[in-house]
Amino acid sequence: MGGSSAAVHLGDPGFRRDHGVRLAYAAGAMAKGIASPDLVIRMARAGLMSWYGAGGQRLVTVRSAVRRIRAAAGPGAPWGVNLLHPIGMPALEEATVDLLLEEGVRSVEAAAYLEVTPALVRYRLTGLRAGPDGAPLPANRVLGKVSRLEVGAQFMSPAPPALVAALAAQGRITAQEAALAAHLPLADDICAEAESGGHTDRRPALVLLPAMQALRDREVRRHRLSRPPRVGLAGGLGTPAALAAAFAMGADFVLTGSINQGTVEAATSDAVKDLLAEAGPQDTDFAPAGDMFEIGARIQVLRRGLLFCARANRLYEVWRRHDGLHDVPAETLRQIERQYFGRSVAAVWDETCTHYARTAPEILDAAEANPKQKLAMVLRWYWIQANRLAMAGDESRRADWQVHCGPAMGAFNDWARGGPFEDWRCRHVDAIGLALMDAAAERLRARGGGHDGGEHRG
Numbered sequence: 147m148g149g150s151s152a153a154v155h156l157g158d159p160g161f162r163r164d165h166g167v168r169l170a171y172a173a174g175a176m177a178k179g180i181a182s183p184d185l186v187i188r189m190a191r192a193g194l195m196s197w198y199g200a201g202g203q204r205l206v207t208v209r210s211a212v213r214r215i216r217a218a219a220g221p222g223a224p225w226g227v228n229l230l231h232p233i234g235m236p237a238l239e240e241a242t243v244d245l246l247l248e249e250g251v252r253s254v255e256a257a258a259y260l261e262v263t264p265a266l267v268r269y270r271l272t273g274l275r276a277g278p279d280g281a282p283l284p285a286n287r288v289l290g291k292v293s294r295l296e297v298g299a300q301f302m303s304p305a306p307p308a309l310v311a312a313l314a315a316q317g318r319i320t321a322q323e324a325a326l327a328a329h330l331p332l333a334d335d336i337c338a339e340a341e342s343g344g345h346t347d348r349r350p351a352l353v354l355l356p357a358m359q360a361l362r363d364r365e366v367r368r369h370r371l372s373r374p375p376r377v378g379l380a381g382g383l384g385t386p387a388a389l390a391a392a393f394a395m396g397a398d399f400v401l402t403g404s405i406n407q408g409t410v411e412a413a414t415s416d417a418v419k420d421l422l423a424e425a426g427p428q429d430t431d432f433a434p435a436g437d438m439f440e441i442g443a444r445i446q447v448l449r450r451g452l453l454f455c456a457r458a459n460r461l462y463e464v465w466r467r468h469d470g471l472h473d474v475p476a477e478t479l480r481q482i483e484r485q486y487f488g489r490s491v492a493a494v495w496d497e498t499c500t501h502y503a504r505t506a507p508e509i510l511d512a513a514e515a516n517p518k519q520k521l522a523m524v525l526r527w528y529w530i531q532a533n534r535l536a537m538a539g540d541e542s543r544r545a546d547w548q549v550h551c552g553p554a555m556g557a558f559n560d561w562a563r564g565g566p567f568e569d570w571r572c573r574h575v576d577a578i579g580l581a582l583m584d585a586a587a588e589r590l591r592a593r594g595g596g597h598d599g600g601e602h603r604g
Contacts, residue, residue: 152587153580156389158376158398164287164334165253167224168193170399171389171579173406174291174337174380175228175255176550177201177344178533182413183211183218185406185575190219192576197255197289199413201230205245212249226253226287229266233258233438235506239265247272247286255337256301257291258345262332267305268313270332274323281372282330290333291380291401293340293347293354295361301333302365302375331375335399336362340381343404344550345435346446355379355395384554385561386585393590402579404555409575415539418549423570425450427556433458436529439465440522448549454532457486457546461525470517471524486528488543494527495520 154162157170165172173189173196175181181199189196198215200208212227219225227246232238243265246254256266266288273285290301305327314324338358340351358377366374378399379392392400406412408422429450435443439462449455461482468474471491483490502510502523513520532548534540540547558567567573567581 150584150587152591153583156393156583156587156590157378157400161335161376161378161399165195165224166193166222167195169579169583170378171583172196172289172378172399172401173575173579174401174403175199175201175230175257176403176407176412177203177228177230178537179203179207179211179413180407180537181228182411183214184413185409185411186215186225187218188411188574188576189579190215190223190225192580193224194576194579195224195226195253196575197226197228197253200228200242201257205241208242209245209249212245212251216249224253226255226289227251229254229256229269231256231258231260231263231266234509236263236265238505239263243269252285253287253289255289255291256333259290259292259300260297262300262306262309264309264313264318267309267327267332268318270305270330271310271313271319271323271327274326274330276322276326282326284330284334287335288333289335289337291337291339292358293338293349295357298336298338298358298361299365301336302331302362303369304328304330305332329372331365331369331371331373333375334373335376335378337378337380337399337401340379341446341552342381343407343430343446343552343555345438345443346381346432346552348432348444348446349381351379351382351392352395354381355392355397359396382552382554382557384556384558386582386589388554388557389582389586390589393586402554402582404550404552405558405578406575407549407551408555408558408570409573409578410571411575414537414549417539417541417544418536418547419570421448421451421547421549422551422555423559425551425556425559427553427560429556430551430553431455434462436526439526445550446552448547448551448555451544452547452549453545454548458529458532458548461486461528465518465522465525468518468521470521472517474521482525486546487531491524494524498523498527 161170175197176199186196186198277283292298310327313319338354341348376398379397380401384405431449432444433455435445532546535543536547
């Protein structure tokens with residue numbers, strides 16, 4: 147099934163040891179459950195790491211998925227859950243961490259964080275104990291997916307003392323956990339996320355990875371950490387050549403994303419997988435991020451055959467130019483209702499109100515007092531609907547499908563052409579990972595570069 151002896155020696159052996167996996171390779175989480183229980187189970191059974199795509203899912207759905215994965219993967223299997231920072235919704239983040247701790251989830255992929263939060267710190271420190279030599283032994287592992295150095299520094303450092311003290315004072319962590327926190331980085335692993343599908347800061351991998359590695363070395367010295375966090379790479383990884391390049395630069399592990407959305411196990415529609423399998427490296431583009439377009443965040447999406455990117459940019463311009471629904475010309479609103487929403491603005495607002503009344507009523511109250519924020523929430527519904535349409539494969543609204551995707555998808559398709567993975571119905575997430583790692587190892591061996599990139603840190 148793959149996983150050659152050469153591939154075993156790529157990356158940091160500590161990644162393999164700590165996660166209990168065969169290879170320094172992981173499949174990243176895809177929100178809305180696209181990184182499905184089936185995907186995680188398949189990876190776990192193959193001895194490979196992945197995280198369930200809990201972002202944007204209801205807690206009852208997440209709990210059900212966790213229990214299904216645990217039952218199917220078996221005890222000691224490698225897997226985790228995505229902890230996607232829900233901006234402006236701390237109560238939801240706290241509830242998610244409560245669920246993860248209650249269910250005994252021992253690994254999270256922490257993504258979309260701009261700063262450390264009490265909930266994230268609580269997850270990391272709960273169950274922390276001292277080993278025989280007095281060094282801190284965490285019960286819960288954190289992989290921090292970051293694209294900015296200032297965020298990476300927070301994950302590489304011990305949890306902020308003020309947050310630790312507050313959690314201890316509230317009785318949310320023990321005195322022992324608080325005392326040991328100063329000697330433990332917030333994350334075991336840092337994933338430097340270069341230009342990628344979905345949310346992206348468009349950082350070049352050749353710049354980002356070395357910068358994160360240098361930052362890690364500085365933080366280790368500054369905090370005198372006995373167990374340095376590992377630094378891996380994501381973004382643009384869809385071929386053996388790309389993986390080989392990452393390991394040649396000293397990546398401790400690699401994490402793939404876009405290519406896994408087109409696998410049998412991914413929980414999106416067959417029609418989306420058909421599109422992904424036809425994509426070339428040039429068939430993606432950038433659009434505003436629906437959840438963060440107020441701060442200029444961008445996402446990379448599939449462009450070929452779809453109008454989502456153009457329409458999302460148009461809606462962003464509407465928000466940027468107007469102070470509220472009252473300020474948008476009537477003809478523009480009619481066009482949005484007819485061509486973009488397929489329903490009235492009033493109906494969209496009613497659905498939005500129902501959602502936030504249940505999950506974050508404080509956001510709803512703020513929007514009622516701020517016309518521009520209300521406009522943003524109404525327009526944001528298009529992003530939500532565009533994702534639903536794609537996952538359902540709704541052909542009547544095909545032009546509006548939102549499909550997060552980076553150029554790695556097209557590169558993978560070029561590599562797969564004429565081989566066993568050409569048809570996406572033969573693309574299984576574990577088999578792809580094993581094949582890419584084997585081929586990357588062979589590529590490095592042939593060039594005299596086959597080595598264990600992290601052996602020096604043990």
